[in-house]
Amino acid sequence: MKKLNxxxxxxxxxxxxxxxxxxxxxxxAGSEALWSSKLGIVGDIxxxxxxxxxxxxxxxxxxxxxxxxxxxxxxxxxxxCRRCSYACKRENNVPDAISPPYITVFETESVTGVSGIxxxxxxxxxxxxxxxxxxxxxxxxxxxxKSPDGIVMIDYxxxxxCRxxxxxxxxxxxxxxxxxxxxxYKDRNPLVPMREEGVVEKCTFCVHRTRKGKTTRCVEACPNxxxxxxxxxxxxxxxxKLIKSERWWRLKDELNTGCNIYYLTRHSKKNMVWYKPxxxxxxxxxxxx
Amino acid sequence: xxxxxxxxxxxxxxMKDEGNSALASIKDAGRTFHIILAILLVLMAWGxxxxxxxxxxxxxxxxxxxxxxxxxxYIVCFVFFVGTSAGASLMGLMIHGFGLVLHNPTSMLVYxxxxxxxxxTVMLSELFFAVKITRxxxxxxxxxxxxxxxxxxxxxxxxxxxxxxPHGALFAFLKAREMxxxxxxxxxxVTVALASxxxxxxxxxxxxxxxxxKEIVSKETLSHMGGLLAFFLGVTLFMDFFDYLVMKYSGxxxxxxxxxxxxxxxxxxxxxxxxxxxxxxxxxxxxxxxxIIGLFIAxxxxxxxxxxxxxxxxxxxxxxxxxxxxxxxxxxxxxxEVAVMVGVxxxxxxxxxxxxxxxxxxxxxxxx
Numbered sequence: 001m002k003k004l005n006x007x008x009x010x011x012x013x014x015x016x017x018x019x020x021x022x023x024x025x026x027x028x029a030g031s032e033a034l035w036s037s038k039l040g041i042v043g044d045i046x047x048x049x050x051x052x053x054x055x056x057x058x059x060x061x062x063x064x065x066x067x068x069x070x071x072x073x074x075x076x077x078x079x080x081c082r083r084c085s086y087a088c089k090r091e092n093n094v095p096d097a098i099s100p101p102y103i104t105v106f107e108t109e110s111v112t113g114v115s116g117i118x119x120x121x122x123x124x125x126x127x128x129x130x131x132x133x134x135x136x137x138x139x140x141x142x143x144x145x146k147s148p149d150g151i152v153m154i155d156y157x158x159x160x161x162c163r164x165x166x167x168x169x170x171x172x173x174x175x176x177x178x179x180x181x182x183x184x185y186k187d188r189n190p191l192v193p194m195r196e197e198g199v200v201e202k203c204t205f206c207v208h209r210t211r212k213g214k215t216t217r218c219v220e221a222c223p224n225x226x227x228x229x230x231x232x233x234x235x236x237x238x239x240x241k242l243i244k245s246e247r248w249w250r251l252k253d254e255l256n257t258g259c260n261i262y263y264l265t266r267h268s269k270k271n272m273v274w275y276k277p278x279x280x281x282x283x284x285x286x287x288x289x
Numbered sequence: 290x291x292x293x294x295x296x297x298x299x300x301x302x303x304m305k306d307e308g309n310s311a312l313a314s315i316k317d318a319g320r321t322f323h324i325i326l327a328i329l330l331v332l333m334a335w336g337x338x339x340x341x342x343x344x345x346x347x348x349x350x351x352x353x354x355x356x357x358x359x360x361x362x363y364i365v366c367f368v369f370f371v372g373t374s375a376g377a378s379l380m381g382l383m384i385h386g387f388g389l390v391l392h393n394p395t396s397m398l399v400y401x402x403x404x405x406x407x408x409x410t411v412m413l414s415e416l417f418f419a420v421k422i423t424r425x426x427x428x429x430x431x432x433x434x435x436x437x438x439x440x441x442x443x444x445x446x447x448x449x450x451x452x453x454x455p456h457g458a459l460f461a462f463l464k465a466r467e468m469x470x471x472x473x474x475x476x477x478x479v480t481v482a483l484a485s486x487x488x489x490x491x492x493x494x495x496x497x498x499x500x501x502x503k504e505i506v507s508k509e510t511l512s513h514m515g516g517l518l519a520f521f522l523g524v525t526l527f528m529d530f531f532d533y534l535v536m537k538y539s540g541x542x543x544x545x546x547x548x549x550x551x552x553x554x555x556x557x558x559x560x561x562x563x564x565x566x567x568x569x570x571x572x573x574x575x576x577x578x579x580x581i582i583g584l585f586i587a588x589x590x591x592x593x594x595x596x597x598x599x600x601x602x603x604x605x606x607x608x609x610x611x612x613x614x615x616x617x618x619x620x621x622x623x624x625x626e627v628a629v630m631v632g633v634x635x636x637x638x639x640x641x642x643x644x645x646x647x648x649x650x651x652x653x654x655x656x657x
Contacts, residue, residue: 097350106612125612134465161349163359170465172611176359178350197348255464274614286355288617 061211063149069205070150070232071216072242073124074264077226080105080122080278087221088126091206093192095181100284102126102175102203103218106275121265123272124218127152127173127203128251131258135165135174144200150232150260151205161198170252174202178285205229232260297323314646322500322642329639336632339625351625358607358620366630369485369599371456408444408452415440453479460602467543468606477528481595484521484566487514488591495585497645512579518591519573522566529563546609555605558597565594 085103088094094101103126129152130136136144136152143158144165166174180197188194191208195201206216210229219227230239242248243262250259277284301316315322343349354361418437422429429437457478460469491514498505506514533551536544551559569590572578578587608618 100356106615108614134463138463163354166356166359167607168463168465170611172357175356176349178355179348275612276614277616284355284357284616286357286618286620287615288619 061207063147063151064211065148066233068150068232068260069129069210070230070239070243070260070262071205071219072228072239072248072262072264074226074228074242075121075123076265077224078105078122078124078222079224079226080107081223082278083221083223084124084218084227087217088203090187091189091192091217092204093181093183093188093194094175094201095177095183097179097181098175098177098201100175100277102173102201104172105278106272107278108272108275121272122278123263123275125171125173125251125275126218126261127205128171128257128259128261129203129205131260132256134168134170134255134257138164138168140164149211151207151210152202153204153207154200154202156193156195156199156201159199161200163200165200170255170257174200176200315643318646322646326639326642329635329642332635333632333639335628336630336635339628340632343625343629351623353621353623353626355620357610357615357618358604360603360607361620362622362626362630365596365599365603366633368456368603369596408447411440411444411447415444448482449479453482456482460606465611466606467541467609468547468602471532473528473532477525477532480521480525480528481598484518484525484591485595487518487521488569488588488595490514491518491584491588492592493641495581495588500642501645508581511581511584515573515579515584515587518587519570522570522573522591526563526566526570529566543609547605550605550608551601554608555601558601561597562594562601565590565597569594 082103082105085101085105088103089101092102103124105122105124108121108123129150131146131150133144133146133152136146139145140162141158141160143155143160145153145155147153161176163176166176177195177197177199181195183194206214206218210216215229216227219229228238228242230237232239232243234240239262242264245264247264247266248262249265250262253259277287315326343351352361352363415437418429418433418440422433422437425433454475457475460466461471461474464470491511494506494511533548536548569587572583572587572590575583577583604620607620610616610618
């Protein structure tokens with residue numbers, strides 16, 4: 001075996017050390033946390049010691065102080081057209097390999113419906129941005145985190161793809177990039193970063209829009225105005241007014257996750273007994289067609 | 290065949306072992322040993338190629354896992370091997386070694402991986418003093434013996450309370466999954482880990498003694514280990530029995546669903562697990578069950594039944610849909626992920642076989 005001379009050893013050690021200290025970073029997190037990871041461990045140390053990070057990109061969106069985002073979905077208005085789902089997919093550069101997209105629309109039936117009478121209800125399900133999010137609790141690297149404005153975010157640079165968050169999420173809201181995600185360049189939204197293979201992704205409440213004061217893309221796309229998005233801390237906001245009614249309920253509330261998506265429906269429809277994903281379910285990985 | 294013989298002779302001839310006792314001990318180990326090593330090398334290569342395909346060429350998508358069953362064979366084996374080998378410090382060391390910053394204090398995964406590293410340190414310290422005393426001919430200094438004793442007790446407590454129980458908690462904390470979300474799981478992990486750990490120790494000891502034709506552990510010690518194995522199998526079965534009883538008779542929809550899957554689609558694994566553990570325990574209660582052959586059979590059956598249990602624990606927990614009515618969820622491991630696991634087992638076996646040849650562990654220390 002060839003022995004290394006001192007010069008070669010120093011060179012090799014330098015490369016190895018450089019790789020450890022500045023690992024190549026591919027994904028852009030699209031959040032306030034991304035810039036701390038651009039310099040690897042050095043960035044973490046500098047940020048920890050000084051609170052300063054020189055690589056913070058201009059225009060990285062900070063959470064708006066005093067805001068807590070929430071969404072209300074009126075199931076009596078939802079017609080199951082799935083425009084929200086398709087619009088979300090386009091807006092967030094969700095590749096076709098990710099199936100179902102961030103929003104799954106189910107066809108459901110209520111348990112307390114009058115027997116013999118079929119009460120179909122369409123119900124979109126996505127990340128609930130829980131206050132006590134099980135996915136955030138279990139994430140080993142802190143890649144999943146709760147922003148002050150209530151959005152559960154993922155720092156794609158920190159995600160190691162262990163999928164602990166996916167088994168922890170009671171709403172099956174997270175998707176994994178099983179293959180290299182491909183979205184044609186012409187179809188890409190430049191405001192949303194492309195994720196890498198091997199990382200988890202999900203609904204971000206369209207952080208690139210909502211932190212600029214806009215609403216989410218799914219709200220815009222809904223033809224029947226079933227969705228409402230807004231600031232829960234503002235008593236005059238539309239969402240605050242809507243949840244003052246007794247029609248609201250939250251998905252799997254018994255788990256005390258503190259969902260920030262509220263469903264509105266008539267009392268008889270509050271308990272859903274089955275959820276059949278609307279087509280095309282045969283594309284869902286892991287589901288027998 | 291002739292060509293293979295030629296290559297074999299050439300490889301042997303090229304192994305120049307002047308002054309290198311390690312190489313000589315492998316060279317002189319015999320043809321059967323060399324054939325086993327060659328097979329293991331082929332399996333390792335198969336695993337490595339599959340790993341490269343998964344990680345760098347085709348993607349994780351060629352494994353059988355899905356968004357609905359995110360954890361598959363890897364996690365089954367992870368749980369089995371960590372449970373089996375208390376010194377499963379690899380994961381923790383790897384995570385730290387590759388510069389990944391684990392800084393979420395609420396994640397059980399961070400906690401458990403750190404404890405593996407801690408446990409490895411305690412075990413290595415204990416091993417240091419144990420080997421030192423052995424090399425001194427079994428008569429260590431007062432300080433050495435005290436240290437070896439207290440570190441062994443510390444390692445035992447560490448394994449029970451800090452490694453295995455939180456390892457169970459890694460699953461028990463997940464309220465989304467009915468099968469895992471039980472306070473029984475951490476205690477259950479401890480007993481299963483002890484049972485599978487003892488079974489593997491018995492298995493390896495007997496196999497190694499057979500290969501090396503040396504008595505490593507006395508028959509009495511092995512018999513005592515068999516007794517311990519029976520005890521821990523009994524405790525595990527006791528917990529299992531009441532767990533399943535509660536699952537069935539409490540009538541909770543989630544529990545009934547798990548029971549349904551255990552006794553229909555996964556009935557083979559369920560029977561392999563319960564009947565396997567029960568028969569191994571009964572077998573070990575008799576005198577003839579604790580002879581060398583009896584112990585070998587009982588430990589093999591235990592290892593297989595605990596593997597079946599791990600499969601049930603990880604996979605069945607993810608099969609009931611989180612949204613009833615979504616459809617039939619399934620998981621089937623694919624060839625590449627099986628290959629990776631086979632490769633990892635082959636690597637460990639290879640290292641074990643080579644190191645038992647190379648390291649003069651049984652020879653008393655000579656000199657200073």
